[in-house]
Amino acid sequence: MSTEFDTLTTEAHRPELAEIDRRSTLEIARTMNAGDALVPAAVAEQLPAIAAAIDAAADRMARGGRLVYLGAGTAGRLGVLDASECPPTFNTDPGEVMGLIAGGPTALVEAVEGAEDSKELAADDLARIGLTPDDVVVGVSASGRTPYAVGAVEHAAELGALTIGLSCNAHSPLAAAADHGIEVVVGPELIAGSTRLKAGTAQKLVLNMISTISMIRLGKTYGNLMVDVRASNEKLRARSRRIVTLATDAPEDVVEDALNATGGEVKHAILVILGEVDAPTAARLIEESHGHLRAALRRALDAPAG
Structure with missing residues (x-):
């Protein structure tokens, strides 16, 4: 030894x-x-x-x-x-x-x-x-x-x-x-x-x-933002709001509405705002994109109107 x-x-x-x-x-x-x-x-x-x-x-x-x-x-x-x-x-x-x-x-x-x-x-x-x-x-x-x-x-x-x-x-x-x-x-x-x-x-x-x-x-981030963060306390809920704001530059009320509509899911809320889709569509697109927000956003923006 x-x-x-x-x-x-x-x-x-x-x-x-x-x-x-x-x-x-x-x-x-x-x-x-x-x-x-x-x-x-x-x-x-x-x-x-x-x-x-x-x-x-x-x-x-x-x-x-x-x-x-x-x-x-x-x-x-x-x-x-x-x-x-x-x-x-x-x-x-x-x-x-x-x-x-x-x-x-x-x-x-x-x-x-x-x-x-x-x-x-x-x-x-x-x-x-x-x-x-x-x-x-x-x-x-x-x-x-x-x-x-x-x-x-x-x-x-x-x-x-x-x-x-x-x-x-x-x-x-x-x-x-x-x-x-x-x-x-x-x-x-x-x-x-x-x-x-x-x-x-x-x-x-x-x-x-x-x-x-x-x-x-694996698509757990969007840029350098923690879009899959789990909001289990008030600090993380505040962080969630900040992440959606940084990703979308949307007003506070729009961010709050998107988070409420998606059950607090940051990634889904960002897609709702940037992709101009509803919460169920955002969830489907993210699932189809295997959790990758950028890919889901491309799908949303490329989708035919109506």
């Missing part, structure tokens, strides 16, 4: 920081911030691989597949976090984007010893959700060697699902096992081996890209 750790940049020791505890708080903060600033550049180096993975994932999801993140510890928590933010942002069903963490929900708040060491546990977790060939499995592991993440990708590949391996070390077993390997090498951490730091930040950035751009490809 020690020999394996010696080859991982995420576990490397930075001798120049051996006495960091003797520095002032401001000096430590500056050192940490300087290290964090390197993360976006490391992500940028992987953009072609990230884009290829997203295009493949969006294709599976357009066929009804799910996006499933699996990881242990910090990596698993980040996957659960990203998945949990998709329903309120993109109005996805909770089962469309899922996060599974080694050890189950308990592991979100405390360590579950030994869970990350089991490939079999990952296979069991995927079996429990009934993984299909249309699904997308993203194994997340800073080291790129965590058995739970590697096992998830290997088992998913056997079932014909699309696999993505996200790690922070080069030449990782996780990337090698996946259809699409993404290796964001951020270098040694401020605190040796504490991969919740730069590695965690890198993983969060990439997961943001995977979910957000996949949803853009």
